[in-house]
Amino acid sequence: RGLAPELAARYVIGPGAIADVVVEAARYAAAAGTPVDASALEASIGRRLSLRLGTFGTVVHRKARFAEMVLPDDVVDTLHDLIAMVRERSQILERWGYQRHLGISRGVSGLFSGEPGTGKTMAASVVASELGLELVRIDLSAVVSKFVGETEKNLGKIFDEAQDAHAMLLFDEADSLFGKRTELKTAQDRFANLEVNYILQRMETFDGVSVLTTNAESSIDPALQRRLNFRIRFLEPELDEREQLWRRLLPPSTGLHDGFDFHALAERFQMTGGYIKNAVVRAAVIAARAGRAMVAEDLWAGAHHEYVEMGKVMPQLPRGTL
Ligand SMILES: Nc1ncnc2c1ncn2[C@@H]1O[C@H](COP(=O)(O)OP(=O)(O)OP(=O)(O)O)[C@@H](O)[C@H]1O
Numbered sequence: 001r002g003l004a005p006e007l008a009a010r011y012v013i014g015p016g017a018i019a020d021v022v023v024e025a026a027r028y029a030a031a032a033g034t035p036v037d038a039s040a041l042e043a044s045i046g047r048r049l050s051l052r053l054g055t056f057g058t059v060v061h062r063k064a065r066f067a068e069m070v071l072p073d074d075v076v077d078t079l080h081d082l083i084a085m086v087r088e089r090s091q092i093l094e095r096w097g098y099q100r101h102l103g104i105s106r107g108v109s110g111l112f113s114g115e116p117g118t119g120k121t122m123a124a125s126v127v128a129s130e131l132g133l134e135l136v137r138i139d140l141s142a143v144v145s146k147f148v149g150e151t152e153k154n155l156g157k158i159f160d161e162a163q164d165a166h167a168m169l170l171f172d173e174a175d176s177l178f179g180k181r182t183e184l185k186t187a188q189d190r191f192a193n194l195e196v197n198y199i200l201q202r203m204e205t206f207d208g209v210s211v212l213t214t215n216a217e218s219s220i221d222p223a224l225q226r227r228l229n230f231r232i233r234f235l236e237p238e239l240d241e242r243e244q245l246w247r248r249l250l251p252p253s254t255g256l257h258d259g260f261d262f263h264a265l266a267e268r269f270q271m272t273g274g275y276i277k278n279a280v281v282r283a284a285v286i287a288a289r290a291g292r293a294m295v296a297e298d299l300w301a302g303a304h305h306e307y308v309e310m311g312k313v314m315p316q317l318p319r320g321t322l
């Protein structure tokens, strides 16, 4: 009914595929005793997409929202620009004539760079959820083949499938493929070069959003970086951001939020959100092993363990915290 036009606009799939999706959604809904509604159909399209992607990619189901993220204002602002470029694409490119005048293509692309655990992958999922797009995370190690021409074929298939399903593409940890294009040493490098050019070309013509993430921005050729629409640096969180991360990542059900000195923890341990998340999980493990609810000391201990595993020098803990 009201749903059909919206689904038709979002997914470019043929009658055969539509029939498959509807039948499959109905089967799932019947088994679960739920109605065949928009979310049931979306889930079915997601399952079909992940089947067709095979080992090359996975559909990311758990997407974050802006409210869950702790980021500096300028990063949030640039993410909103990226989202706006997708939403206002028709206006900018067609009505305002940018496509004709500057030869800008429809693809919207981004490069998210920064230290491990700064939220690059999470931010990509926020963009997908804001835009209501399926998010496909590509495993580049599965895609890159040592056989000449094979990688392009694999990549071509991915872009085609993503286009059909209106999915956003995430080339996570893309460094492996995007070494400096100028440093050609072996035949392997030359193939990688062809592949990089191929990806860029497809990102530009891809009628959708694609994001690359990397820990090593400097390993990516500046000429290549320029060809991407948005380049966002994810810096390590400052003290007050770390405090917010601790507050946000610790589940409210622990009952520790009132009265706990998150500031002291943030001050003592310089770590990114990814490590803070690990520390919070570690604290839960410690509490569970001890067969009791989590206490403040568990958080300190979790942070301590995580810090040591990061290879950082152990900071002096306040007396009595461990
Ligand atoms: N800026 C942030 N705001 C809120 N949570 C964060 C942030 N950064 C990291 N986290 C938490 O840490 C987890 C891991 O972050 P994420 O995987 O996005 O990091 P990453 O930058 O992609 O790291 P890597 O380079 O290792 O892939 C997130 O799922 C989230 O729970």
Ligand SMILES: [Mg+2]
Binding pocket: 120, 121, 122, 172, 173, 213
């Ligand atoms: Mg990541």
